[in-house]
Structures are given as C-alpha cells and as structure tokens.
Amino acid sequence: MNKRRKFLFASVLAVQNWNFIYPSCQRCFSKIILESKRFTCPKCGSSGDTGSTNYRYKLSLKVAESSKLFFITVFGSCLDTFFGLTATGLHRYLEDSIKNLETLDSGRTQSLLTTAVEKCFVGQSFVFGVTNFGDVCGHDSDSSNFQQPCCKLRGEVRTLVASQIILPSPHVKGFTVIAYLHPLL
Numbered sequence: 273m274n275k276r277r278k279f280l281f282a283s284v285l286a287v288q289n290w291n292f293i294y295p296s297c298q299r300c301f302s303k304i305i306l307e308s309k310r311f312t313c314p315k316c317g318s319s320g321d322t323g324s325t326n327y328r329y330k331l332s333l334k335v336a337e338s339s340k341l342f343f344i345t346v347f348g349s350c351l352d353t354f355f356g357l358t359a360t361g362l363h364r365y366l367e368d369s370i371k372n373l374e375t376l377d378s379g380r381t382q383s384l385l386t387t388a389v390e391k392c393f394v395g396q397s398f399v400f401g402v403t404n405f406g407d408v409c410g411h412d413s414d415s416s417n418f419q420q421p422c423c424k425l426r427g428e429v430r431t432l433v434a435s436q437i438i439l440p441s442p443h444v445k446g447f448t449v450i451a452y453l454h455p456l457l
Contacts, residue, residue, distance in 0.1 A: 356448030401436025
C-alpha cells in the first residue's frame with residue numbers, strides 16, 4: 273500500500289459520526305473487543321488487561337472542495353491538538369464527568385461532545401493529508417489529480433482516509449473541542 277499523501281484543502285460541512293474515539297490495539301490500531309477485565313484484538317490477536325486500554329480518534333466528516341463533495345475519515349493523534357486531549361485523555365475526562373456530575377449520563381455526555389465537535393469543525397477549512405486517493409476506483413496512486421472523475425461512482429460522494437489534518441495558516445489558532453465541551457458540562 274502506498275503511504276504517500278496528497279493534500280486536499282476543504283471546508284467541513286457536517287460531522288458524519290458520533291463516536292469520536294474507540295478502544296484501539298496498540299499494535300495494529302484496530303478496534304479491540306472489551307470483555308469484562310480483558311481486551312482482545314480480532315485483527316492481530318493481541319490481548320491484555322482493560323486497564324491498559326488506549327483509545328484512538330476516528331472523525332468522519334463531509335467536506336467540500338470547490339464543487340466536489342467528499343467523506344473524509346481522519347484517524348489518530350493528528351486530532352489531539354483539535355480536541356485538546358489525547359483520545360485516551362478524552363475517554364478519561366468523559367468518564368470522570370459522568371461520575372462527578374450526577375445530572376449527566378453517557379447519552380447526555382455524548383450529545384454535548386457532539387455539539388462541541390460540531391462547533392469546532394463545521395464551517396472551518398482544513399488541509400487534509402489523504403492516503404487512499406489511488407485505491408477508490410483503481411486509479412493510479414501516482415496520478416497528479418486524485419480528484420479525477422471516478423468511473424465506477426459517477427455522481428456519488430468519494431470516500432477518503434486522512435492521516436493528517438492541519439489549519440491552512442499556522443498563525444490561525446482555533447478553539448479545541450474540550451474548550452467548547454467544558455462549559456457545556
């Protein structure tokens with residue numbers, strides 16, 4: 273698999289998922305299965321104590337670039353600066369909030385987190401480092417234009433995976449998800 277990136281400058285139209293973190297295998301980054309006090313990775317077979325579980329970000333967005341629409345899923349620690357915490361730190365923060373604030377349950381906390389994520393991302397423009405531009409339609413990954421028309425998916429929104437997300441200008445600083453979430457809690 274070619275891991276070279278191409279960059280896409282796009283504006284976020286909507287958040288597509290509501291579970292922004294998942295328990296992650298430390299070896300292969302796949303979603304692990306948590307069972308009582310143990311975890312197992314269905315992909316690589318690693319297992320361990322749930323106390324050592326790490327979490328990872330997965331943020332799916334609907335974005336627009338010029339007149340083209342894309343679904344982009346951003347994975348990993350590149351989202352730490354936008355959320356204001358690591359994914360494991362966010363998981364602990366949410367658990368502590370539920371324990372300490374008797375008026376919150378997990379559903380209400382998730383709703384508030386979703387609101388904070390939407391405030392942080394929707395309407396903003398970012399540069400996405402996309403890694404799967406060549407394998408969606410079988411186009412050559414060395415193609416100079418990864419946004420070329422897709423022969424199999426005419427008129428459909430193209431799905432991409434990003435391993436990088438940055439603000440278009442290094443001088444622009446935005447709010448973090450945790451900065452939006454804290455007053456909501």
